[in-house]
Structures are given as C-alpha cells and as structure tokens.
Amino acid sequence: xxxxxxxxxxxKNSKTFYLASSFLPHDVKKNVLEVYAFCRLYxxxxxxxxxxxxxxxxxxxxxxxxNDNVIEQIKIGINSDRxxxxxxxxxxxxxxxxxxxxxxxxxxxxxxxxxxxxxKFHAIDLGIAMQLTNICRDISEDLENGRVYIPKTLLPANSxxxxxxxxxxxINQILILSERYYExxxxxxxxxxxxxxxxxLLALRLYQAIGxxxxxxxxxxxxxxxxxxxxxxxxxxxSCIFELLFMHLxxxxxxxxxxxxxxxxxxxxxxxxxx
Numbered sequence: 001x002x003x004x005x006x007x008x009x010x011x012k013n014s015k016t017f018y019l020a021s022s023f024l025p026h027d028v029k030k031n032v033l034e035v036y037a038f039c040r041l042y043x044x045x046x047x048x049x050x051x052x053x054x055x056x057x058x059x060x061x062x063x064x065x066x067n068d069n070v071i072e073q074i075k076i077g078i079n080s081d082r083x084x085x086x087x088x089x090x091x092x093x094x095x096x097x098x099x100x101x102x103x104x105x106x107x108x109x110x111x112x113x114x115x116x117x118x119x120k121f122h123a124i125d126l127g128i129a130m131q132l133t134n135i136c137r138d139i140s141e142d143l144e145n146g147r148v149y150i151p152k153t154l155l156p157a158n159s160x161x162x163x164x165x166x167x168x169x170x171i172n173q174i175l176i177l178s179e180r181y182y183e184x185x186x187x188x189x190x191x192x193x194x195x196x197x198x199x200x201l202l203a204l205r206l207y208q209a210i211g212x213x214x215x216x217x218x219x220x221x222x223x224x225x226x227x228x229x230x231x232x233x234x235x236x237x238x239s240c241i242f243e244l245l246f247m248h249l250x251x252x253x254x255x256x257x258x259x260x261x262x263x264x265x266x267x268x269x270x271x272x273x274x275x
Contacts, residue, residue: 016210019233020203025195031111034061039104043078047145066110069269073103087151090177091264093135094128096149098265101131106270112196119191121257124271126185126204132178133211136171137226150174168218175211180261182208187255190247202240209236 014036021032038061045054058071077099087093105123114120135142135149140162142149148160154170182204189201206228214226228236265271 016206016228016233017203019237020199020206023199023202028111028196031064032108034064035066035104035107035111039074039078039100042075043081046078046082049082064111066107070103070106070110073099073269074107077103081147084147086148089151089153090174093132093149093151093174094264095268097128097131097135098124098268098271101127101134102265103127103270108200112193114192116191118254118257119188121259121262121271122185122188124265125181125257125261126200129178129181129185130203130207132174132181133207133214136174136178136214137210139167139171141225172215175215178211179208184258184261188257189244190251191254198240198244201244202237205236205240205243206233 017036021029021036024032038057042054042057045051045057054075058075061071077096080096080099087096102124105125105127106120109120109123114123139148139150143160143162148155150160150167150170154173155164155166157164157166160167185204186201189197189204192200209228209232210226213228217226259272262271
C-alpha cells in the first residue's frame with residue numbers, strides 16, 4: 001500500500017523522474033520512491049507551515065538507515081523556503097541546490113550501495129544540475145508563491161515581472177551553468193552499478209532536454225511550464241540505450257572530479273570530503 005502511495009506522489013509531481021526511476025531494480029526503486037515521497041511531503045509541509053508533521057515524515061524513512069547528517073542538510077535546504085529571501089549571488093543558489101538536490105544524489109549513492117567517494121561528488125553535481133533546471137522551468141509558479149530563485153547579481157530588480165526581458169537572459173546563464181554540472185555527472189555514469197545505470201543516464205538526459213527546450217523557447221515558456229513530450233521522451237530513451245552501449249564498449253580511464261564546481265560549497269559538509 002505504501003509503495004502504491006509513493007508511486008502516486010511521484011507520478012503527480014514529476015512524470016520525468018517517475019519514468020527514469022521505473023528502470024531501477026525493484027529493491028532500489030522502492031527505496032528511492034520512499035525518499036522522494038519524504039522530500040516531496042516535507043516540502044509541502046514546510047510550505048503549509050505544518051510543523052507537527054515533520055518528525056513523523058522523517059520516521060517513515062528511518063528503516064533505510066540513511067546518513068542522518070545528509071538528511072539534515074536536505075531539511076535545512078527545504079526549510080530555507082519558509083522565510084524565503086532572494087539569493088545575493090550564484091554561489092548562494094548553488095548552495096541551496098546542493099542542499100535540496102545534491103544531497104539527494106548522496107542518498108541515491110547510499111541506496112545503490114556506491115562506495116566510491118569520487119563518484120559521490122559527481123552524484124552531487126547531477127542533483128545540482130537538475131535543481132537548476134527545475135528553478136528555470138518553474139519561474140512562473142515560484143513567482144506566484146513569492147519566490148524568485150534567480151540571484152540578485154543576475155537579476156537586480158526588486159520588483160520582478162514576467163514581462164521583464166532580463167529574466168530570460170538570467171535564466172539562460174543559469175542553464176549554461178547547469179550544463180557544467182550535467183557534464184560532470186555524465187563522466188561518472190559508467191561507475192554506477194550496471195542494473196541502475198540506465199535509469200540515472202535517462203534521468204540526466206531527460207532533465208537536460210528540458211533545459212535545452214527552455215533555451216529554444218525563449219520567453220514563450222514563461223506562460224507555459226516546459227516539459228518533454230511523450231515522443232521526445234521516447235527518442236531520448238532510445239538514444240540512451242545506444243549511449244550506454246557505447247560507454248560499455250569504449251570505457252576509458254577514470255575521470256577526476258573538477259573541484260572548481262564545488263568551490264561555492266567549501267564550507268558545507270560532504271561536498272569536498274570523503275563520506
């Protein structure tokens with residue numbers, strides 16, 4: 001019953017993530033859905049100021065024996081939306097993205113039993129890339145809720161309107177930044193357990209495609225939330241099969257993580273240290 005409820009939550013909130021997660025091994029998928037449901041429901045509880053439900057939510061994933069300190073970082077990130085203040089610069093945006101999504105990458109490593117510290121840095125990068133994409137896609141919805149995640153250095157105006165042409169320019173810069181994190185994550189796909197590899201590659205390519213679609217649509221997407229169509233998803237899925245085969249046949253030496261991507265995270269736990 002709990003599994004059915006978790007599937008319902010993820011299908012409602014993220015069809016893209018649901019599609020990618022459907023290719024995970026059953027045992028991993030079940031646990032991933034539980035973590036996703038926790039993050040989603042915790043986020044909703046914070047938005048609605050339902051404090052008495054937060055501890056109860058965390059107790060539902062206690063049996064997974066996840067790193068409590070990583071979970072705490074996720075909670076700090078989500079709770080920062082409660083009394084939201086605009087970020088001053090891109091570093092603060094990256095720090096937020098690390099907490100709410102990069103740390104989910106660390107949790108994914110635990111669930112897939114990945115021990116390689118170097119890969120965990122790449123997993124953080126995938127989470128950051130996806131969160132930056134989500135921020136760019138959800139700009140209209142967030143603005144309605146009184147939140148503008150675009151840093152002041154990219155969009156200084158105190159009163160922001162969707163008619164402001166500078167919004168697209170700022171979002172384009174964030175999407176360019178996200179590509180650096182996607183590239184880092186892609187370098188480490190071949191180190192994921194083979195049964196989970198396709199799912200993670202598919203998630204990467206699907207979210208990356210959303211960012212590219214936003215770029216092409218320019219200001220048009222501000223009125224309609226951008227998503228990939230069923231046919232686009234199918235094409236990406238097929239291309240991932242061939243891409244994974246190519247990785248398997250032509251696997252080269254191990255890629256070292258670019259620590260410059262984590263310069264903004266130097267004072268945060270786990271981002272630059274062995275876990």
